[in-house]
Amino acid sequence: MRTTKKRAAVITPEIDKIISFAKSHSPHVAIRHINTIVTDKNASKKIMEVYINRFAKKSSGLTRTKALGSRDGDGAELVDISLVEGEVVATPVVAEKKPAAPKKTTTPKKS
Secondary structure, X not given: OEEEHHHHHHHHHHHHHHHHHHHHOOHHHHHHHXXXXXXXXXXXXXXXXXXXXXXXXXXXXXXXXXXXXXXXXXXXXXXXXXXXXXXXXXXXXXXXXXXXXXXXXXXXXXX
């Protein structure tokens, strides 16, 4: 996410706090806490399904800021905020069931 340096300084610790809270509390309590801060329901779902497992072994330092230069017009310093690479989370693949082949019905031959 691209934003100004001042805004990134405020957002970065909040992201770490949200993910750490979700790791240390029950899912019900964590989702309620996340929804008080973040208004997007998909964000709380992604935190609970992906980021808790990805950052299971990391306790802090979950975000990275990279300087991009200054913005044209007002000269504000821009940075790019991203999550650091954690463990690769393998999502379980659900195999699709193939429909059973239709049974051949044999009719008795008349002799």
